[in-house]
Amino acid sequence: MLTIHRWGSPLAWLVLLSLLTASRVAMALDVQVSGFGTLSYARAFEHDLAYLRYIDYDGTFKADSLFGLQGEARFNPQWSVTVQAVASAPRTRDDGYEAKVRWAFVSFRPDNDWLLRGGRVRPPVFINTPNAEVGVTYESARLPAEVYSLSPIYDVDGAAITKTWNTEGSEINLDGYWGKADVNYRAHYQADPPARYFPERITAKGAVLSYSSGPTLLRGGFHHVELKATGAEQFPHEYVPIAIPGSPPVGGTLYVPNGAMSETGVRLVTLGIDWRAEPWRVTAEYGKRRTPDSDLLVNDQSAYVTVARRFNAWTPYATYARMLSRANTRNIYQSVYDTPVPLAVQGAPLFLPANYHRVAGDGISVFDQHSAMLGALYGFSSTSKMKIEWMRTSIGITSSLVDGEAQNRSFNVLTISYSMAF
Amino acid sequence: MRKPMWHIIVCATALGAMGMTPAAVPRPSVLVVAHADTPSVSEDTLQKIYLGKVVEIDGKPVIPVNLARGNALRKDFMGQVLAQDDDKYIAYWTVRRYIGKGSPPREFSSVEEQIEYIRTTPGAVGYIDANADVKSGLKTLMRKP
Numbered sequence: 001m002l003t004i005h006r007w008g009s010p011l012a013w014l015v016l017l018s019l020l021t022a023s024r025v026a027m028a029l030d031v032q033v034s035g036f037g038t039l040s041y042a043r044a045f046e047h048d049l050a051y052l053r054y055i056d057y058d059g060t061f062k063a064d065s066l067f068g069l070q071g072e073a074r075f076n077p078q079w080s081v082t083v084q085a086v087a088s089a090p091r092t093r094d095d096g097y098e099a100k101v102r103w104a105f106v107s108f109r110p111d112n113d114w115l116l117r118g119g120r121v122r123p124p125v126f127i128n129t130p131n132a133e134v135g136v137t138y139e140s141a142r143l144p145a146e147v148y149s150l151s152p153i154y155d156v157d158g159a160a161i162t163k164t165w166n167t168e169g170s171e172i173n174l175d176g177y178w179g180k181a182d183v184n185y186r187a188h189y190q191a192d193p194p195a196r197y198f199p200e201r202i203t204a205k206g207a208v209l210s211y212s213s214g215p216t217l218l219r220g221g222f223h224h225v226e227l228k229a230t231g232a233e234q235f236p237h238e239y240v241p242i243a244i245p246g247s248p249p250v251g252g253t254l255y256v257p258n259g260a261m262s263e264t265g266v267r268l269v270t271l272g273i274d275w276r277a278e279p280w281r282v283t284a285e286y287g288k289r290r291t292p293d294s295d296l297l298v299n300d301q302s303a304y305v306t307v308a309r310r311f312n313a314w315t316p317y318a319t320y321a322r323m324l325s326r327a328n329t330r331n332i333y334q335s336v337y338d339t340p341v342p343l344a345v346q347g348a349p350l351f352l353p354a355n356y357h358r359v360a361g362d363g364i365s366v367f368d369q370h371s372a373m374l375g376a377l378y379g380f381s382s383t384s385k386m387k388i389e390w391m392r393t394s395i396g397i398t399s400s401l402v403d404g405e406a407q408n409r410s411f412n413v414l415t416i417s418y419s420m421a422f
Numbered sequence: 423m424r425k426p427m428w429h430i431i432v433c434a435t436a437l438g439a440m441g442m443t444p445a446a447v448p449r450p451s452v453l454v455v456a457h458a459d460t461p462s463v464s465e466d467t468l469q470k471i472y473l474g475k476v477v478e479i480d481g482k483p484v485i486p487v488n489l490a491r492g493n494a495l496r497k498d499f500m501g502q503v504l505a506q507d508d509d510k511y512i513a514y515w516t517v518r519r520y521i522g523k524g525s526p527p528r529e530f531s532s533v534e535e536q537i538e539y540i541r542t543t544p545g546a547v548g549y550i551d552a553n554a555d556v557k558s559g560l561k562t563l564m565r566k567p
Contacts, residue, residue, distance in 0.1 A: 030528045034519060072525045077483035077545065082522060103522060112476050115523065122522065130521035137517045162523070166475070382513035421516050 030074040038135040040064035040417035042142075049404030051393065052145055053094055053186075053195075055413055062089040064142055064417060066133055068102070080107045086133055091152075092184040092197055102133075102155050115162040123160075123177045124208050125151040125223060126285055127272050135419025139281070139317045139377050141389035142415060144304040145401055146323035146371060150287040151223070151268060156181045156204050170213035175221075178205040182230070188403045191358035195403065199231040208270070217274040225266045234260035236296045236363060239332065244342040252342040254352075255335070255360060264293040279310035295332055298365045300325040313380070319373040323399070325366045330397055337361030337398075361398075368396030375415075383421040390414055451552035451567060452499050455537075455560040459544045460484060463563055469504055471547060473514065474524040483545040486527040487536055495533065499549045502566040 043059035044051055054060040066088035074080040084103035090096055105119030122130050126148060131137040158179020165172040181204070184197035206223030229235060237259035244251045272285040284305040291297035304321035325333075341356045353359075375389030394410040395402060454468065461479045463471065470476040471486050478484060489496040491508065500508045515526035530536040533550055540546040541559045550557070552565055 030525075032525050032528075034525075036520065070519070072519075074525065077477045077485055080525070082525075105522070107522075107524075109477055109524075111478055111481075117522065124521070131517060134516070134520040136513075137520060164475075171475075382509045383516060421520075 032072045032074075033069065034072075034422060035067070035069045036134045036136065036419070036421040037067040038065055038133075038417055038419040040135075040141070040415060042413055042415040044411050044413050046409070046411035049402055049406060049409070049411065051402055051411070051413060053403065054089065062097075064135075064415070065089075068133060070103070078109055080109075081105070082107065088133070094195060105160075112166070113164045115164075117160045118158075120155050120157050121160045121177060121179060122155045123151070123179070123204055123206060123223065124175050125206070125221065125268070125270060126287070127217070127219065127274055127283065134421060135387070135417065136383050136385050136421045139308045139315050139375075139387075140306060140319060140373070141375050141377075141387040141417050142391075144306075144319055144321035144371065144373070146321035146367075146369065147285050147287055147302045147304050149323075149401060150289055150298075150300075150302055152183075154181050154183055154202060154204065156202070158204075170211065173208075173210040173212075175208040175210070176206070179203075187363060188400070189359050189362040190403070190405055191355040191362060193403070198229065198233045201228045201230050202226065203228075206268075215275055215277040217272075217276075219270075219272045221268075221270040223268040223270070225268070226263065227266065228263045229261075234262050235264050235294065237261050237294050238296065239336055239360065241335075244344050246342070246344055248342070249340060250343045253339050254342055254345055255339065255357060257360070261293060264291060264297065266291050266298055281308045281310075282306070283308075295326075295328045296364045298325075299329045300365075300367050302367075308377075313378055315377040315379065317373075317375050317377070319375075320370070321373075322370040323367045323401075324396075325368060329364065329366050330368060333361050333364045333366040334397055336364065365400055366397065367399050367401065369399040369401065370394055385419050387417045387419070388415070450495075450498060451565055452495065452502050452549050453552040453554075453557070453565050454499075454503060454547065454549045454563040455540060455557065456484075456547045456563050457540055457542075457544050458559065458561050460547060460561055460563070463547075465503070465564065468547070468563065472504055472511075472527060474518060474526075484547055485543060485545045487539060487546060487548045488527045488529045489533065489536060489549075490529050490531045495549065495551055499566075503549070503564075 041059060041061055042055045042063045044055045044057055047057050050056040052063055054063040066086055068084060068086040070084040072080060072082045082103055082105055085099060085101050087097060087099040090098040103120055105117045105121050108116045124130050128138050128143055132143055156179025160177040163174045181202050183200050183202055185200050186195055186197050188195040203226040206221055208219055208221035210219040236257050239255040240258045242254045242256055244254050267290045269288045275282045286303040288301045289298045291299055300323060302323040304319055306317055306319040308315050308317035336357050339357050341352055341354055345352045346354055371391055371393040373389055373391040375387060378386045391413040395406040398406050461482055467476055471484050497508055500506060500511055519525050536548045540548045
């Protein structure tokens with residue numbers, strides 16, 4: 001099933017109209033159409049689980065395969081319009097495919113040092129976030145989910161501004177952005193599948209400071225996202241333990257939700273370094289998310305390091321990535337998930353199901369996993385690359401990136417992909 | 423008249439078989455040209471223009487143009503003026519395009535088209551073979567080597 005999503009922003013329509021108009025007078029404009037795509041097969045060598053929604057024992061093409069088209073119309077050196085659409089697995093459900101407008105923005109570059117964009121833009125959260133879907137622009141077969149899942153690719157309707165300072169041999173960039181987007185947060189309940197999507201409206205704003213000199217890029221960013229539940233479900237605030245009279249298994253502890261919130265905020269701090277000295281490239285990034293309102297939501301730290309070395313057309317690489325929720329969140333999860341539901345509340349008048357605590361635990365955003373990847377890229381050219389990667393992921397107490405019983409499990413994933421751009 | 427030609431071919435084949443190459447043939451000169459109104463630029467600034475980092479000089483827009491990929495003159499320009507190979511240049515613009523910070527210089531399939539564009543577009547910058555007899559109406563910015 002292929003769904004063409006309705007554009008939410010009138011500005012996006014305006015941008016498309018501008019591009020179409022531009023193409024009619026292309027003789028006077030610089031109109032460029034480009035594209036990119038990835039065909040990727042991934043298989044997990046483990047039964048009864050799925051990683052990143054689709055990667056399971058049966059293998060899948062859906063996890064990373066996509067095709068994108070981008071059109072740019074440059075009216076003059078200052079003004080241009082860019083529209084990008086991508087067909088891929090959907091972000092709002094697990095089945096089928098969708099084609100969606102990712103970018104649609106007007107650019108204004110009044111001089112060498114300023115760039116302003118308005119429309120649908122992508123926040124530059126991590127080094128490869130803006131180009132995450134363009135496989136030829138990085139070595140890895142898949143960007144480490146431990147870090148790149150901290151900020152899923154949410155394109156926001158708003159504005160972005162870039163200020164550049166050029167000094168002798170170095171460059172400093174300050175990127176700022178603000179925007180809104182309607183998204184769907186996915187939660188997979190191992191005890192109550194299938195996965196459910198909860199509609200949210202996000203308002204994101206942030207700033208990223210980058211410094212590049214010679215082979216080294218350093219960057220750091222601060223981002224704040226306000227989340228507003230737009231569906232029936234609200235954000236959990238806390239679970240309160242209630243003592244049920246009687247000896248186990250009749251009595252015991254029952255965890256009940258307390259203080260649901262319709263809105264909350266998430267802070268994200270990012271740091272990164274990218275060092276390129278031919279034939280070597282070392283990239284490392286770190287991210288820390290904090291939801292001050294609740295320990296049940298995202299409160300974690302993530303990092304990865306990738307070392308790659310080019311041998312002519314071949315570039316082998318190794319990556320290690322780690323993602324860990326803060327101790328308080330992990331402890332709450334473990335307490336809720338591992339506590340048997342007292343028999344006294346499984347009957348009248350509450351009639352709670354025996355897996356009530358497990359479902360409640362699945363609702364907590366908790367991550368405890370690390371991955372090691374060994375892979376290689378073969379470049380036919382700078383715009384045509386084949387990649388192969390072997391990844392071993394180990395889960396601690398659990399991980400919301402895995403569907404299925406994940407506790408204390410390890411699994412291997414093989415990925416073979418071909419990426420191109422034109 | 424045939425003997426010298428055969429002599430060259432035999433020598434080249436023999437050198438090739440030995441893993442050697444004849445002395446490098448001098449590379450053709452590349453002339454960087456621009457619209458008559460375009461300000462003069464340094465080599466460093468020219469590199470930044472082709473990397474999309476400089477779009478105006480003293481308030482006047484500059485518009486770099488390129489020949490199509492695979493063009494021999496383009497390869498010479500890349501090597502002699504921008505000091506990088508074409509593949510890396512394409513890779514650079516592939517990233518820059520898909521982080522939403524611009525698109526590569528407009529490409530022309532022939533030198534004639536490029537020259538016509540430069541002549542008629544204020545701020546346009548391009549390049550030609552230094553031996554080509556098409557310089558009238560163009561401003562010479564630099565010659566390489």
